[in-house]
Amino acid sequence: MDPQSPIHVSLRGVTKVFVSGLGRTHALGPIDIDLRRGEFFAVVGPSGCGKSTLLDVIAALATPSEGVVTFEGRPIGNTVPDGVGVVFQENACFPWLNVADNITFGLRRQPVDRAEIERRLQYALQLMGLQDFAHAFPSQLSGGMRQRVCIARTLVMQPRLILLDEPFGALDQQTRLLMGDELLRIWRATGATVLLITHALDEAAMLADRVAVMSARPGRILEVIETGWPRERDSQIVSVPEFGAITARLWTLLRAQSMQALRPEAV
């Protein structure tokens, strides 16, 4: 990743504390990170460390208890800013709409003319390999295909920042690797900044320019590792020796944290 790229997203002293009838839960932070424009940034961490909360805060789906998130130089308020797309782990397809209508759902509510909607739809269908399924309904598709629909729905909005919350978590291993390849192609084709939240170390190591490792709750950034991969890359990178080294380093950092997450009283 080019360290000269301008900063696209920045978090300063961001924390999240959930207050409920049972008391206060310090879920996240304080966190300081900068995402550079056009980089592929992954966040890994033990379960329950607040990874998803971090994504929600950046997407303005949750407000931070303290600290500031800025996107393209402007602080984020209560509504999701223009130019931010999010793909979730759960199936977020609208079951009553066919694939084409699912993909254009958000676009049809924007001031975009019909020819442009059609053009972007065809592009997204082609990019995600969904050409033959434009008129199918989500119930007729596999989990992987549904997730492609959700990604396509995000892409047609032409986001400059794409946030992915364990998007392949519900998929089998082969599909995950292939979807990873597609994600890399999309990232190169769109030039967007990508933030990927995942619990899969190999996924983070294979896809990202930089990987942030989070601690057990309250989640903090322990270390940010540069992978140093070329921009042109795909899942075959898993056979390069450096891949093993990076994954091993991530695991060393995470192991203690995961143990703590599993047995908090023993540490």
Place this chain on the structure above:
Amino acid sequence: MRIVFYRLLAVLVPLAVLEILCRDRFITPLTLPAPSRILLGLWAVIEKGTFNAAILKTLTNVGLAFVLSVVIGIAAGAAIHRARLLRALLEPLFSTYYAIPIYAFYPLFIVVFGLGDAPQVLIGFMLAVVSMMVSTLAGLDSVPPVLGKTARVLQLGPVETVHSVTLPYAAPYLFTGVKLAVAYAFIGVIGAEFIMSGTGLGYEIRFAYDNLDNNVMYPLILLILLIAITVNMSLDRWERRLRARRGHG
């Protein structure tokens, strides 16, 4: 196709038995005329058009009660879904609501609204609206949180989220409410006409009953039966198409 044949058989065989029993005078015409005679009577009633005004009146009132209960039921259900405290307050009342014989209030409605159509429509509405509200709440409860998040990411406002995301997702549940609302609207309006009113199919059936006029009473009962079955079957077909597309049921 076979199942349709058996279904027809299940209706036609008892009818044939009834026909024979009636023609043998095992059942006297004063109790029940033969089914074929009822059918002929219905044809005569429709051909003469004596009860057209009553039919129109009843269908209009049922339609009014139905539309009001669906529109208000969905709107109120959606509103209560958002207001957690109100919901906690009202939900126990919903579950005991149908234990109340609403007809007990009918005299009161007449005192308040007079002997026009309003008390009948109100009874039908009151019976139907709560099931519509309960179905709406159940439907909105079934919406996965991720769809709400998706709506926010796609920058939909709260009203548009309800209109374009949560209600469409809840459609199968709403459909259950709609079917119940049709049934309750019929029960409410016709029942009220029976008890106290000057027009409508319920009134005409009761009038015929009071005059031992089986040639009118049974055809009108058959007419109500046919209307209810037709409405319900067309709703069923619509619902099945909707569900097939979404891949469940």
